[in-house]
Amino acid sequence: MRIEELPVDERVKRVIIERGIEELYPPQAKALKSGVLDGKNLVLAIPTASGKTLVSEIVMANKLLREGGKAVYLVPLKALAEEKYREFKAWEVLGLRVAATTGDYDSTDEWLGRYDIIIATSEKFDSLLRHGSNWIRDIKLVVADEVHLIGSYDRGATLEMILSHMLDRAQILALSATVGNAEELAEWLNAELVVSDWRPVELKKGVFHLGELVWEDGKRERYPENWESLAIDAVKRGKQALVFVNTRRSAEKEAVSLSSKVARLLTKPETRQLKELADSLEENPTNEKLKKAIRGGVAFHHAGLSRTERTMIEDAFREGLIKVITATPTLSAGINLPAFRVIIRDTKRYAGFGWTDIPVLEIQQMMGRAGRPKYDRVGEAIVVARTEDPKKLMEKYIHGKPEKLFSMLANEQAFRSQVLALITNFGVSNFRELIGFLEKTFYFHQRKDTSSIEYKAKDIVYFLIENEFVDMDMNDRFIALPFGKRTSQLYIDPLTAKRFKDAFPKLERNPNPFGIFQLIASTPDMATLNARRREMEDYLDLAYEFEEKLYTNIPYYEDYRFQTFLGEIKTAKILLDWINEVPEARIYETYSIDPGDLYRILELADWLMYSLIELYKLFEPEKDVLNYLRDLHLRLRHGVREELLELVRLPNIGRKRARALYNAGFRTQEDIMRAKVRDLLEVEGIGMKVVEGLFRHFGVEMPKGAKKGSKKAERVRKGTLDDFLK
DNA sequence: GATACGGATTTATAGACAGCATGTC
DNA sequence: CTATAAATCCGTATC
Incomplete structure (x- = not known):
């Protein structure tokens, strides 16, 4: 089928033809003839690289140009969000604004409302739904890329839930690898099904x-x-x-x-x-x-x-x-x-x-x-x-057929936070409504029965009530409590939140990095590290050495938690090294981890530290303790000792530059403000760009005529900076 | 008695999403 | 629990 013949907006055709594409691949043509263009849901199960993306682009652009509103494109990985963002940027020539949002970028804010195509990871979109931004109701189309991940043990439930939420509110285009039961998926989504194993190569x-x-x-x-x-x-x-x-x-x-x-x-x-x-x-x-x-x-x-x-x-x-x-x-x-x-x-x-x-x-x-x-x-x-x-x-x-997809909604950890979110963020106000919602899920479609999941849901609701995430009134109606609501918005496991809450009294009496890091490491949201056999003794000794700093008891050797506990100690020690400015290379060596692992640990610890502080605020926080936690958070984020906290608050100054400045005698912001540019430039890692940034930060105006560009301007600016900062 | 060697035994094992407010070297 | 390779242990040979 030729692009020309497509029953879509002329402008859409033009963009595609300009890209050098004139002819559709057979599965693409089949997909576009399925009724998606008239608003029907579609499950498209074709191999990677056979043009799923183009189909979704055509559907999105056509729909948005004709009906307005927004399209959301869901991906499983941040890297994919970036990749799609670059690809979809091309549609901006038609006035369609494209935005990508993942945990790395912005959050809830209404700024996304200005965009037409929004690319997000499933978790991020779930989080956006929980925050309840206004623009959510403008969504006309949801494209779920790699929808077969609904069967993934740890992340499948999220995808399943957001599709359940959006099912009656927007058109759904689900892109899948070939799976054993695509029909079942299509039935659930009330969608047409196009399957093909055709490939361009x-x-x-x-x-x-x-x-x-x-x-x-x-x-x-x-x-x-x-x-x-x-x-x-x-x-x-x-x-x-x-x-x-x-x-x-x-x-x-x-x-x-x-x-x-x-x-x-x-x-x-x-x-x-x-x-x-x-x-x-x-x-x-x-x-x-x-x-x-x-x-x-x-x-x-x-x-x-x-x-x-x-x-x-x-x-x-x-x-x-x-x-x-x-x-x-x-x-x-x-x-x-x-x-x-x-x-x-x-x-x-x-x-x-x-x-x-x-x-x-x-x-x-x-x-x-x-x-x-x-x-x-x-x-x-x-x-x-x-x-x-x-x-x-x-x-x-x-020659074999791929496995069938199974709902992973019943996965304890995932289900726990989903049930909480339903109550605190999605207005589910009693048990019957909760079950009612569950009937929209793939789980129910597949099992035709909710009895076993009802049982689980009940347990979870009891757990949530017992731990003050939610409450129940005389008429058995759920009441969302602030602790529950915040937990849900922070996107942490309720178990993590509970662990934090339980530790607050001890933490308040004895705030210290090691105890806090071990606490963070002990939550289910943290990456697990394993203490190697020959390290075990060292970490046990360390735990005893720091025993009075911990907010938990050291388990006995026979305890099933013993092994994981040592892993937590290891993690805590890594974080402690990090904030004590141990060089990265030394950390990799000492703990036999790779750069990617350290990055991951730090990223998670940063997020959990923030969450810990946010939750602590709900329980009559002591001002001193709160400030202590905030400082520790900053130290964790930048990997610095206390003495560098002031410097690290400056723009473009991180671990290395702050240490270099400090050692060169610039110990406070005041020191830097008074310093000569020449002296600052002497410091390793500090160049003109950085100094310029500091300059701006302190609110000192750039001298006129010394804008970026010509060599002459450069010279002028260099000359005048000193005068300004003397 | 120290050391070198080689076979037996033990050990360890993939990946990566989320908040929020802005920028590392 | 199905494997595999690297690290470590351990006994023996050798100097």
Whole structure:
């Protein structure tokens, strides 16, 4: 079907044609003929990269131009929100304003009301719904990307709930990978269903076993015995490969191992560029290995890497400079990074209680990364059989059907906060109404029965009443209490809130960083760290050393909480090191964690520290304690000792610059205000830009005529700054 | 008695969303 | 609980 023939607004067609697209892919055409353009709900289950995004763009733009209102585009990852934001920006030529909102950006505020297309993570949108902004009622269309995540254990319930909320209030377009029960999903959403396995780049799938590569059609090829030859072969043919493994360590090991072989296939300029790239990386233990691999044209990719390294690797791979990436599942569902050949080394993974098969759905998502549109005619996805029976793998992952989706609403933790939100934020005022709402969910649609979830809901309501999140009046009507309402808006688990509340009396008597950090680390919202066997004794000793600083008792060895407790102590110690200005590299080494892990811990601790303070405010806070907590929060955010608190409040001054300034004798804001620019510039990490920012912050006017730009202006400004700050 | 070696045993294992008010080196 | 590789332990050989 040609774009020209589409029954949509002319302006929409024009934008798409200008993009160079004239013809729709078959599944796209089928989708657009399903009735979505007339406002019907649609479940679109087609492979990645077969044009789901374009369909949603057409539907969104057309709808907004014709009817006005807003469209919300839901994504599972922040990185995807950014990616979509860049793509959708193109629609601004038609006057459609695009905004992305995740936890990194703005919050509830009404500012989103000025936008037409709003991209948000599911959790963020859930949070927006809870805050009840005015513009919510203008939403005419909700696009749910990767809707199969409704079956994910920890995050599925959120997606299910927001769709339940929006079901009768807006048109729904659900984009899904191929799943076992797409019909069931479509029925629930009262939607048309379009399923297809058509791809713009043909996908060849096969299984590799001891040098023999068997394609799905039975054709065979011989290779050297080791699976690495598959990656090397791709590089020899001028292509790239993506290797999926199941542990970080494997990713690193295989990357280094492959790099020595790939290195021989590189051109001189490539080797030079790769060396430059490797040299530009920061020094830390993980990056040592990464540098080694990169010099040979290979990189590993996992969540331990910092944001900088990750994007650097992704960009270099897209450019074709890096030939092979070995990755954990970070890359399977995240940003769009296709390769000619996808090699799946592992089909099992360790899941807390043992080894489990990776679901067909996930393996197929990985395989879907094979084939670069515009570059490759076909893409190849190969599952490696190392210990498994190759026939079984072929049957299960190549010819087999993906699993059915199951509602995860009954997941205790998720359900607990959802029930609280229903009562405190969504006006559910008695138990009957609560059950009434649950009947709109996928859970109910799938089970046709609420008895077991009713039982759970009851338990949760008792828990909420007992802990003063909500109350019940004489007529069994729910009353939202401030504690409950705030908990729900802070988006923390009620259990976290309860733990905080219970600790307040002790905290008030004895506020101290270690105790507070252990408290934060003990909540279900914090990332868990495991104390390694040989570290256990050290952390136990540490716990006893700090015993009177803790707000909890040290569990006995036999206690089931013992292991997790030591993990909490480890986490608390890391945070303590952080605010005592221990260098990052030392932290990575001491605790054997990666940059990405530290970042994650700090991010969570920051959020939870804020939440702790907000909740403390509800319980007749003592002023001194409140200020103490606020200072500690600032220290945590910037990773500084107390003496730097004043400096760190200045713009563009963080951990390193504040320390440098302090050591150079600038200990207060006053010191800096009085300092000579020349002296400030002497300090490491302080340049003209930073000084300029300080200048502005102190409210000293920029001298006229000394605006940015010409060299002359620069000179003038430099000359006058001193005078102003003397 | 110290050290080097090699086989046996033990250990550890993926990822990443949320508040709020603005900017690290 | 299905695996696998690295780290560590431990006994033996060697100097």
